[in-house]
Amino acid sequence: MANPYRELLTTPGATGLVLASAIARLPQAMIGIGIITMLVQQTGVYWLAGAVAGTFTLANALFGPHISKLVDQRGQSRVLPVVTAFSIGMLLALIIAVYLRAPVALLFVLAALAGTMPSMPSMIRARWSQLFRGKPQLHTAFSLDTVLTELAYIIGPPLAIGLSVSFFPEAGPLVAVVLLAVGMTTFLMQRQTEPKVVVGNISRTSSTLLIPGVRTIVLALLAMGVIGGSIDVAVVAFANAQGWPESATFILAAYALGSMVAGLTFGALKISLPIEKQFFIGILVTALTGVLPIFSADVFILSGMLFIAGISFAPTMVVVMNLGTIIVPPSRITEGLTWMTTGISIGVALGGMLSGLVIDAYGARAGFGVAIGAGVVMVVVVLVGLRTLSAVSAANVEPAFQ
Template structure:
């Protein structure tokens, strides 16, 4: 396993990209929960806190692909400083407005404007692709990327919550802003790994979502996001029903560690299985393991089941990213990767909302049915679009990476 990771880390510019990328990922994991904690601390209104955070998340999901499209056209170093500065300004304005007990509509407007924050996972993955496109190292690089993403979501939310509750209400989102400024500066200094701007495919007027296969991937990832979003809420409800509320954090950590462990192991593998078949296998594994939590009678078994369920997430995402680099032209790569992230983000929000409704109506255990239903939808979407995916990746029908 170590040899494959040593190979990519020995590539000039990779260590700097990994370090800067690890810093600049954190704000994306911190801002939403930071806004919630800040507003709850200040006003004690959960509906307002959740709604303002959801406004930021939805705006970020919808605006992100448009920002990424400009980046594909003009390059990261020209676009990222502008949109980052604007987003930071709006986040600071949101914190000031919240501190001054400004009217709720202003909070929503500022949260929506702050949603211009660039989708940094897509920017980082575009750089990995630029370094290793068409090479076996890309598979390992995406696996490392998935592990670093999981780490960001393990560290980021507790950090934001702890700062806002332990220091002052605005401390969590303020730390996210500072990390965004520092991380973006470090990221942009990595000029060696920056992909070139290009719009040479002659299709600049066509929506990237119209490229064959991308819509199928985005829809599948939306359903995958529903699984993740519903499990987050379901685990909290299950732990409360078991009389052990704090166990929810350990259970969710098990999900992340399962994903990280599988991601690291998957990065060491080489396979000659066609990429579309890999995608189908990953989706089937994700759907099947989504059934496991509903079988858990107590917290301990739930933790084990969630760990196993999490093991399908990172490998499936690695396959999705590899597939994306095949079906998308270089001139649309960042935008296409951002649409994938948008699919997951919208799915997570939808899954959380559906889970809340199910809990109120039928109780904690029933909420796991949302994940099972989303898994079935995901499988149907992929099976119905498998022919399109196979055709879209026809020129790279098999990944012929050497084993070992």
């Protein structure tokens, strides 16, 4: 039986893209938690740490689509060095400002400006689309990409925390900045896979959100992000309530592990079901398995429940990215994929906030109720937009996907 991953990596440029992207995506997983750890170590004020990190995350989500739109118009090699250098400068300024105990207002300004850091998952996926658009290998490529993203979020946060705690408060964000510079340089050296700029694309001004079907996907992913964000906070609260706060680490690792295993398996399969039906099934399973954690009696049962819940996450993301490449034209693919990432990012932030409020009012277990509510909203959103998705994908689908 042919190994689809081996076939993928023998494609010219694919191995270099995998290795470069492994470094380039790590800083995005480190910087938010690195800012939190740095500020907590320096000031001991948790609300300030969370607010400054939240400002960076929100700014990154809002700037991302506009930067990606510029990338579609001008090309990665022309835009990414400039915006990355600016973001690195602002991150270094933020680190210095924290070290010098600068006024709080300055920290928020610098964090917002640092949010111009490009959305590397979107840049990487745009390159996979360049290599395999309309081909079966794109399914495997997006599966591998989703697994590598999960791995980055398993390695990145503990690395950032460990560096700041073990050496000095600024160590975590500082290493993240170094990795960002190295990763972006290595990534841009992979010229063979860089997406080509479509002639005439520079004059385009309308948003990719106006393309039929894109808003349905973004809203569904926002709700999906709420599920992930609320579970993160609820797990920490549940572990504390059980008297074993350290267990939150392996509980969340089980969630990510379930997603990784499913993602690798899904990437090796050939699915004949229409792409919009795959999307609905993935969303439905994600919503149903999101109910499981609330029935957990202890941390071990919760770990098992989250492993099961995680199984639907990566395959659903793979289907979403495949669907995105079908309904979004090649000339706008980076912006389209970034809007999807933005939906998840805003959802994660919103889910964490809502879950925290519910937990404060009703206890740790109630925090999982936010994920259940988000699951219902997600299913309704997709049901309402399913006809549009079906029509658009049928009109644009290429023979390899049929």
